[in-house]
Amino acid sequence: MKKNTFADLKANEKKARQDVIIDAAERVFAVKPFSKVSIRDIAREAGISHASIYRYFPDQQSLFVEAFLRGAGEISLFLADIIRDNQQGAVEKVSEAYVTYLIKNDPYFRMMTQFMLDGALSSKMIEKLNAAERRIFDQFDILFRQMRFKEPVRPLSHAFFAALNGVLITFRNYPGRTKEAVHQHMTNIAKVIAKKFQTKYSIL
Amino acid sequence: MKKNTFADLKANEKKARQDVIIDAAERVFAVKPFSKVSIRDIAREAGISHASIYRYFPDQQSLFVEAFLRGAGEISLFLADIIRDNQQGAVEKVSEAYVTYLIKNDPYFRMMTQFMLDGALSSKMIEKLNAAERRIFDQFDILFRQMRFKEPVRPLSHAFFAALNGVLITFRNYPGRTKEAVHQHMTNIAKVIAKKFQTKYSIL
DNA sequence: TGTACATCAGTGAACGCGCGTTCACTGATGTAC
């Protein structure tokens, strides 16, 4: 028993140090575009030697994926909160909250997009990322079920999620606008989409 | 006069050689993820020394942007064709065509997304990319005007374009599915979105 | 209590690589007189 407890303690400490590294990674991702972030950057930010990183993560890709997964978990918690508080099923409010959250947490959004585009991910990593994505879909499912749509809810969640991500990607580099103006435009367009998703099918 | 003509000829030849390089770039982009494509790759594919590239493009970024712009032009021509042939304003058909086109021309889609995400583009490049984007919006504007929506048409085009791009990004790495299954899923979700865009606002 | 050993976090240096870009040069073609 004692042996187990000691081993547990050590494992916890290891976990804590992993978290310190991920914290550092997060700060670096906040400041640099994804493709420019290096192991050396993260090590410097964490105050350790870059060789030490390899005590905690087998390679760069694993570290990046772990860092993202932590953020992805936060996204679905955040969505769960909003959707719980919005019993009346206001798609508009959820879409605005989602867009605003991902603008504020831009590093996570950039990471998510990079992983979506990356053709070189191992299937194990892809599966992990997809599990995180499914947790987000689940939240949107709850939202749409609240609205008592007759149509199946999962495709709606897929479409809604994809559409909002599209907004966040498409209007990132709007030339000659302030950050605030871009944010404003994104929420406007997200609102257009939300309104479309608030109506049930009506055969024209 | 003669002098001018000769100069013109030379300019045309230079343009033709630039095009050969862009052709080569296109082939490389078809095979490698964006971030892995190097000047050396493109030169090899074009059958010239990598130093020669710099006779035709001032730097890597300019070459990449030019390569993309050619493809972006093709996209809006393609859209124009479809929308002209679909006088009855079938959003669904246009959305399916768009998605299918970009799956088939995946390199362009990947380039577009990379440019959207890239934080290090010069404002001159961003302006060029945005001009291309506006030409696509213009086509969607025509589509939505055909449908005689009362609401302003440009925000719809923004939202529709963004939503479809979102679909193309979000479901790229669906684990354990064949290319065909992924394509199928994308068109299904695009259809969900199209249906939403086919209905006018209806206050619930 | 003391000693020999095992474990393991942490490290600086090095490896090997590929990259964007520049440079000095070659050789072909056209121009001036």
Added chain:
DNA sequence: TGTACATCAGTGAACGCGCGTTCACTGATGTAC
């Protein structure tokens, strides 16, 4: 027609850099007896 010169596409070699990863080592801590 011949000669000196200018232009410029094309090139191989080199520069300088940053990267992911590995290696051999140090030193602290815990364990066994």
